[in-house]
Amino acid sequence: MILLSITTTKNSGWREKIKEANKLGLKEIALFPTCLNKKQREELYFLLKKSTIKNIPFVHLRSDMNLEELDFFIKNYKTEVFNIHTQAQYPLIHDYSKYKSKIYIENVFQEFDKKELKNFAGICLDLSHLENDRLLNKKRFSKNIKIIEKYSLPIGCNHISAIKNFTHLDKSGELRYDEHHFENFSEFDYLKNYPPKYFSQFIAIEVTNSLSQQLKVRDYLFDSLFHKNFLNVQIDFSKFFVIPREETEFWIQKVIRELKIVNDKLQILDIFAGTGCLGIAVSKNIKNSFVDFVDNDKKAIEQIKINLKLNKISSKRYKIYKSDLFKKLEGKKYNVILANPPYVAKERLNEVQDTIKEFEPKIAWFGGKRGLVIISKFLKEAKNFLNKDGKIYFEFDPFQKEEVERIAKKENYQIQFFKDQFQKFRYAKLNFRDPISKI
Ligand SMILES: C[S@@+](CC[C@H](N)C(=O)[O-])C[C@H]1O[C@@H](n2cnc3c(N)ncnc32)[C@H](O)[C@@H]1O
Known part of the structure; x- marks a missing residue:
């Protein structure tokens, strides 16, 4: 106060x-x-x-x-x-x-x-x-x-x-x-x-x-x-200090446009939710959506609750899980999985923004030596949680593009890459091709 x-x-x-x-x-x-x-x-x-x-x-x-x-x-x-x-x-x-x-x-x-x-x-x-x-x-x-x-x-x-x-x-x-x-x-x-x-x-x-x-x-x-406008939603980051980035805002806006065309009842997962900005932006803009929010940090969970209230999202339209990756989601299936995982490589520490380095919780951004530890785990499991035509959209560091492609192919995904507003490859769209069903 x-x-x-x-x-x-x-x-x-x-x-x-x-x-x-x-x-x-x-x-x-x-x-x-x-x-x-x-x-x-x-x-x-x-x-x-x-x-x-x-x-x-x-x-x-x-x-x-x-x-x-x-x-x-x-x-x-x-x-x-x-x-x-x-x-x-x-x-x-x-x-x-x-x-x-x-x-x-x-x-x-x-x-x-x-x-x-x-x-x-x-x-x-x-x-x-x-x-x-x-x-x-x-x-x-x-x-x-x-x-x-x-x-x-x-x-x-x-x-x-x-x-x-x-x-x-x-x-x-x-x-x-x-x-x-x-x-x-x-x-x-x-x-x-x-x-x-x-x-x-x-x-x-x-x-x-x-x-x-x-x-x-x-x-x-x-x-x-302690507030930031993220698309047309208000994001409070006073409890969990991860400031939503403009690159993230750029790609989620594109994704929302795509999802609006489909306009179905969509089951959506915002995993690595942090402040909840991705899922809340989707809830606010896609009326038929239901969003599950997942993070493994208790402060992030508290922050997501605050932001859902702040943006007046009805409690009938979401659920929040404190979970390590997909552990608490057994049996669930989604039309869309949105992810902004911790992907900053330890070896690129010198290049990241000062605020991330000094003050933001390290666990929120760092993904091991090459930044791919969590991304690999995520892609290995995510396919089991997709509906038949389900899609994954996720953010990565532009320098990881080739390695992300390699991991995605190994896990049998089809992958398309997209650039951010600074003309750098920043996010990907994936769908799963089950190799068994092709036989
Ligand atoms: C880059 S931040 C997400 C930022 C968020 N999209 C935002 O802008 O507010 C990554 C998030 O992943 C969470 N996280 C890290 N490892 C995780 C794990 N194994 N399972 C679930 N969440 C995890 C962190 O607590 C952090 O909130």
Whole structure:
């Protein structure tokens, strides 16, 4: 969830923000009592009680807040996560071990301390601080990225603020690009360069802007960060970070045109479904189709469910299987099998897009030394799941064309190759010629 915030720096106008929340009827926010002393916090808690706000899932924890204050939030506002600064910056006064599974340590212009992180639930990743480091302190940026990647510590919450295209000096004399106030939505565009796995369930927009401005930026972020239009369907890849490619979009469009001409009741299999983009595009465009989705990754399964809902595909028109290849499909037959298997060859690692290399799950793309391990297994079995006139359409790497042809012929398929929009052989259409029935 992307949460609007009430911050409490000097000119943030936190009392006015509570009034604004009441006016807007807001029930849920993130709270930053960062700059309030005990007396001011008591006033804040009093105003909150009389407000429309009923949920505060994410609270910034000041090092002097006592356990009763944490209890207060958890009991009254269902608070699920807190963030703190490192103890090197603000030594803790109270013992928070009772709630250590809810407390995450934020990167505030310092390197993560692995030992300290292990004493709490994990990381509160402030992406604007991280981006500021990327621009001004590459060494610290790389070290923090390394710790995040190497120890795979949970990222439990995030702060996001604006990144300007000019620097300013903060009150401690530090040069900074990040600021807790935005003028343009584009000041959040840096977020598109970070993979969804750096985002958590609780993302607080940490800015001093009015709540109504924050509402607008929240809509902007939701549309621009984790969504892609794929043909005429919406694909969310926030749970399973595999971004549908334009080459895939190109060939599935051609296939849909072909299938529309037939316009029969089609039983379709989308195997290696990932986000489900192929099968969902077919469901949306071919009214008589029924699609089975298969993937062996539980996050992909979760993502397929989200995308089917997002595109309002009736549950009567699909089934989802978590399966290693065809294992859970025994006895099933299809008119069409669509496949975008993991086919990137290990030896071509240097040539693939940076996002695939750095952030996407390796299992989603890599198919062994020559990229053909999964393709071979797939073609060996797929014929048993085709109807009499059934067809397979699948994607491969242009450099694999000859080897794909060899495997297909060995498995008794007839194969036709087609080019993508960049004039490279990218997909094939196969049908099975049963050698026994010819005798
Ligand atoms: C290239 S991605 C598919 C991308 C998908 N068409 C999309 O654009 O969202 C390959 C998918 O195959 C899945 N996969 C890999 N090995 C598999 C196996 N043995 N059985 C089933 N699925 C597998 C991966 O989890 C991944 O989702």
